[in-house]
Amino acid sequence: MSDEPRIDGGTDIKRFRALRDRYEAVKGEEYFVAIVAIIGLLAFPWVFIESPVVGEFLDGYESLASLILIWAIFAIGFDILLGYTGLLSFGHAAFWGASAYAAANVSAYLTGSPLVMVIIGTGIAVLLAWGLGYLSLRRGGIYFAILTLAFAQMLFYMASSVLATYPGSDKALTNGENGFTEVSLDPLLGTFELSSDMPSILGEFVGTWHYGFTAIFTLLAILAGYRILNSPYGLVFKAIRENEQRTEFVGLNVWRYKLMAFIISGAFAGVAGSLFTVHGSYVPLESLYWTASGEVVIMTVLGGAGSLFGPIFGAAVYLWVENIVSGMGIIGPFWHLILGVVFVAVIVLIPDGIWGLPRAIRKLWAYITNLGGGT
Amino acid sequence: MSILSEVASIVLNGLQQGAIYVLVAMGLSIILGTLKFVNFAHGALYLIGTYAGMLIALEIRVGGKLREWGYTELGLGWGFIPALFIVPVLVFAIGMVMERFIARPFYDRPDTDQILLTFGLAIIVQESFRTLFGGRSYSFDLPATVSVPVQVPLIGSYPLWRLILIGITVALVILVYLMIEYTDFGLVVRAGTADAEMVRLLGIKITRPYLVVFGIGAALAGIAGVVGGPLYAVNPNIGMEVLVPAFLVVVIGGVGSLTGAVLGGVLLGLMQAFLTQFVFVTPWFSYSFSPWAQVGIYLLAAVILLTKPEGLMGSAEVGT
Numbered sequence: 001m002s003d004e005p006r007i008d009g010g011t012d013i014k015r016f017r018a019l020r021d022r023y024e025a026v027k028g029e030e031y032f033v034a035i036v037a038i039i040g041l042l043a044f045p046w047v048f049i050e051s052p053v054v055g056e057f058l059d060g061y062e063s064l065a066s067l068i069l070i071w072a073i074f075a076i077g078f079d080i081l082l083g084y085t086g087l088l089s090f091g092h093a094a095f096w097g098a099s100a101y102a103a104a105n106v107s108a109y110l111t112g113s114p115l116v117m118v119i120i121g122t123g124i125a126v127l128l129a130w131g132l133g134y135l136s137l138r139r140g141g142i143y144f145a146i147l148t149l150a151f152a153q154m155l156f157y158m159a160s161s162v163l164a165t166y167p168g169s170d171k172a173l174t175n176g177e178n179g180f181t182e183v184s185l186d187p188l189l190g191t192f193e194l195s196s197d198m199p200s201i202l203g204e205f206v207g208t209w210h211y212g213f214t215a216i217f218t219l220l221a222i223l224a225g226y227r228i229l230n231s232p233y234g235l236v237f238k239a240i241r242e243n244e245q246r247t248e249f250v251g252l253n254v255w256r257y258k259l260m261a262f263i264i265s266g267a268f269a270g271v272a273g274s275l276f277t278v279h280g281s282y283v284p285l286e287s288l289y290w291t292a293s294g295e296v297v298i299m300t301v302l303g304g305a306g307s308l309f310g311p312i313f314g315a316a317v318y319l320w321v322e323n324i325v326s327g328m329g330i331i332g333p334f335w336h337l338i339l340g341v342v343f344v345a346v347i348v349l350i351p352d353g354i355w356g357l358p359r360a361i362r363k364l365w366a367y368i369t370n371l372g373g374g375t
Numbered sequence: 376m377s378i379l380s381e382v383a384s385i386v387l388n389g390l391q392q393g394a395i396y397v398l399v400a401m402g403l404s405i406i407l408g409t410l411k412f413v414n415f416a417h418g419a420l421y422l423i424g425t426y427a428g429m430l431i432a433l434e435i436r437v438g439g440k441l442r443e444w445g446y447t448e449l450g451l452g453w454g455f456i457p458a459l460f461i462v463p464v465l466v467f468a469i470g471m472v473m474e475r476f477i478a479r480p481f482y483d484r485p486d487t488d489q490i491l492l493t494f495g496l497a498i499i500v501q502e503s504f505r506t507l508f509g510g511r512s513y514s515f516d517l518p519a520t521v522s523v524p525v526q527v528p529l530i531g532s533y534p535l536w537r538l539i540l541i542g543i544t545v546a547l548v549i550l551v552y553l554m555i556e557y558t559d560f561g562l563v564v565r566a567g568t569a570d571a572e573m574v575r576l577l578g579i580k581i582t583r584p585y586l587v588v589f590g591i592g593a594a595l596a597g598i599a600g601v602v603g604g605p606l607y608a609v610n611p612n613i614g615m616e617v618l619v620p621a622f623l624v625v626v627i628g629g630v631g632s633l634t635g636a637v638l639g640g641v642l643l644g645l646m647q648a649f650l651t652q653f654v655f656v657t658p659w660f661s662y663s664f665s666p667w668a669q670v671g672i673y674l675l676a677a678v679i680l681l682t683k684p685e686g687l688m689g690s691a692e693v694g695t
Contacts, residue, residue, distance in 0.1 A: 086487065088486075088491070090494075138681070138684045139680070141487075142407075142413045142490060145487075145490050146626055150626075157670050157673075158670050161667075162666045162670065294494065297491070334506060336498070336505070339498075340498040340502055344492060344496060347492050347495060
């Protein structure tokens with residue numbers, strides 16, 4: 001297609017083509033991904049909230065921008081498991097919720113430092129992912145989905161009853177159905193108040209320290225995701241997705257790699273869950289409920305499982321619909337239903353998700369033009 | 376209460392709780408075993424069964440969008456017995472439509488796609504009910520004739536409906552068992568489970584039994600919805616609430632095995648009833664295990680899976 005000399009002449013077009021070739025060459029490079037991610041994260045609040053036309057249409061606000069990034073981290077981690085390793089977990093609420101509660105407990109009883117909260121929250125999520133992964137991965141395929149769902153539900157029921165307080169005392173551990181409310185945050189690194197604007201131009205265009213704090217973790221998540229997936233290690237994940245048996249025959253320990261993929265995605269969920277506590281200063285019991293697992297599944301598939309940026313996009317779409325569209329006149333009350341219908345439509349029609357839509361259209365277009373070319 | 380009567384009461388409560396699990400799990404299990412199709416929307420069929428049963432049996436004051444659209448009272452008010460017979464037929468039809476237009480195009484797609492599709496479907500059904508009827512809980516009242524307590528030896532008074540529920544479940548289990556084991560239809564279904572391609576080569580249209588199997592599985596979930604619905608508050612979440620334990624029953628019982636589904640369901644039911652009622656009493660302190668009731672069934676499932684990953688009645692090569 002590209003070497004077809006249809007439109008000759010015009011230096012603009014030549015220049016455009018050169019640029020496009022250059023883009024094709026660098027788009028897979030790590031520095032390019034990093035630059036795009038940094039620019040995207042810096043520009044996102046402005047585009048989302050203040051920019052003319054787009055911002056007016058999207059009608060965003062800063063707290064939602066941070067929330068989108070948090071869920072994006074969660075979805076990136078989930079995609080490592082679903083999109084790359086081919087394992088569908090319905091129990092990621094366990095890691096999301098457990099890390100959120102862990103971070104909340106750290107802030108209430110230990111220290112309010114956001115960094116410590118995230119580190120400990122993630123640690124708890126990793127340990128939990130290890131345990132649940134060990135149990136759930138005993139069975140593959142559908143059984144894996146069912147078992148992860150079941151164990152996450154178990155955790156939910158434990159949090160709602162037996163783990164509401166620390167055993168033998170009345171100090172709140174999860175605080176049952178009321179959710180954990182006693183979160184107290186200290187300034188970041190002891191100096192930067194999370195709710196205050198960042199200095200000078202950053203504060204002007206990007207926003208508060210809280211957004212900055214979340215954005216840095218998002219950047220790290222994107223880069224970590226990129227590194228993992230483009231390493232020989234990540235290649236094994238893809239091999240497992242394509243054909244588990246053959247991967248085994250090559251001499252790789254499939255079970256261990258699957259467990260690692262599960263733990264890695266649990267770690268991402270842990271970072272996101274802890275950031276969620278920092279974000280809302282509150283952990284609802286629903287963060288352990290299966291709906292949270294369902295949401296991350298929908299985000300990932302909607303955006304496009306098997307791509308790095310697809311899940312981020314999916315998270316943004318989902319949360320935008322949940323928070324903004326739900327307030328819009330006629331269609332507002334039906335937002336959840338609409339998301340369900342769109343989700344099913346995506347699975348049936350475009351398995352690559354919305355992020356894969358341009359590629360699907362391009363393929364279709366190439367197909368149509370080839371028909372006309374009669375080759 | 377003597378120990379004997381306490382045990383009897385736990386057993387009866389366990390059977391009643393297990394009966395619901397068995398009904399839902401049985402449908403899941405035969406669909407999964409025969410069609411190799413994972414139905415996350417099975418809980419939605421239970422949900423449809425409950426709401427349909429409620430609307431046929433009673434006239435209820437509705438909330439949600441229906442109320443905004445000018446309906447306040449909705450329902451046929453025909454009573455409970457008609458509901459018990461109409462709902463299975465209705466859900467049977469829904470199940471067949473589901474097989475033909477939703478499941479069949481996805482037989483060749485990977486498991487994960489099937490799960491995602493039916494999960495999406497479950498959300499659509501659940502949210503439709505939530506939008507139409509509102510998120511609030513309804514009470515599905517039983518007619519007075521069956522809600523009265525009766526005298527049971529050892530235990531004392533026990534709600535009649537719960538006994539009937541156990542009876543209905545036993546009858547249905549036997550019915551499905553006889554159908555699968557002793558009819559020509561069951562023969563084709565069992566042959567299809569073993570080797571679908573071979574059955575097709577023998578000139579048998581396997582798609583038709585598939586349609587019926589899916590319908591039967593759905594109808595069982597529908598019946599479970601009608602008979603189990605009155606025991607709890609009715610709201611859009613009940614479908615998913617019952618689906619998770621039912622899945623667990625299928626996994627610990629062994630996929631495709633009716634005996635496994637029954638055994639697993641009863642086991643989980645007994646476990647739950649035991650933990651709900653058991654109080655550990657010593658001269659110094661007493662500890663009630665009732666907060667562990669929901670947790671216990673998952674722990675039990677975890678133990679069974681660690682020792683026997685293929686399930687209690689599952690054959691070793693099935694699964695993974």
